[in-house]
Amino acid sequence: MAATLYYAPSTAALVVHWLLIELQVPHELHALDFDRREQKSPEYLGLNPAGVVPTLVLDGEVLTESASIVLHLADLHPQAQLAPVPGTVERARYYRWICFCANTLLPAYRAWFYPNEPAGEAAQVNAKAYARERIESAWQRVAGHLEGGGPYLLGERLSAADFLLTMLMRWSRNMPRPSDEWPALRTHAQRMKARPAFQETCRREGITDWL
Ligand SMILES: N[C@@H](CCC(=O)N[C@@H](CS)C(=O)NCC(=O)O)C(=O)O
Numbered sequence: 001m002a003a004t005l006y007y008a009p010s011t012a013a014l015v016v017h018w019l020l021i022e023l024q025v026p027h028e029l030h031a032l033d034f035d036r037r038e039q040k041s042p043e044y045l046g047l048n049p050a051g052v053v054p055t056l057v058l059d060g061e062v063l064t065e066s067a068s069i070v071l072h073l074a075d076l077h078p079q080a081q082l083a084p085v086p087g088t089v090e091r092a093r094y095y096r097w098i099c100f101c102a103n104t105l106l107p108a109y110r111a112w113f114y115p116n117e118p119a120g121e122a123a124q125v126n127a128k129a130y131a132r133e134r135i136e137s138a139w140q141r142v143a144g145h146l147e148g149g150g151p152y153l154l155g156e157r158l159s160a161a162d163f164l165l166t167m168l169m170r171w172s173r174n175m176p177r178p179s180d181e182w183p184a185l186r187t188h189a190q191r192m193k194a195r196p197a198f199q200e201t202c203r204r205e206g207i208t209d210w211l
Pocket of ligand 1: 013052110
């Protein structure tokens with residue numbers, strides 16, 4: 001399997017990077033310098049027209065959208081048991097949490113980090129306040145779910161959804177109310193952060209906080 005990950009440190013590419021290491025997929029890294037706006041270069045836009053990371057080129061196929069890459073990598077490595085069998089109740093729960101991350105948390109974070117996008121420069125303050133509300137209410141829901149039967153999103157069973165969730169929890173670390181303030185989320189994060197592949201991913205990306 002030939003894999004090249006286009007990434008920038010500490011972004012939505014982290015979960016893909018982490019899974020490549022966790023699943024021991026040989027890969028090359030191609031760093032994009034956001035300060036130089038390399039993610040908007042014509043060459044990169046040819047791969048990923050949205051001009052965002054991650055992009056994973058896997059055996060010549062260009063894959064974008066972090067959640068969809070997570071699903072695919074987990075399916076490609078059934079021995080790791082990070083994806084329940086299609087058609088089972090566990091698989092339905094797995095889809096639920098992957099989609100929750102992709103449809104609820106990711107767009108709310110996008111609005112938090114890029115508050116001009118929802119309604120222009122003039123609405124930035126409101127956009128950010130509303131994004132914060134959405135993120136915190138999402139954490140409330142996830143915490144309630146984990147309190148009702150963790151330690152993972154699917155109960156006793158670890159799945160790729162937990163990796164995606166962990167990346168998203170990390171993004172709240174400098175927000176007014178970080179996810180670590182919910183004890184159930186902090187416990188989940190501690191468990192995931194203890195995985196050697198997480199530590200190795202952070203080391204390779206030069207990340208030194210929220211370890
Ligand atoms: N829905 C996309 C969102 C990716 C995204 O927003 N990535 C951010 C970094 S976390 C990015 O590349 N930002 C650079 C930019 O928008 O110019 C995904 O999940 O892959």
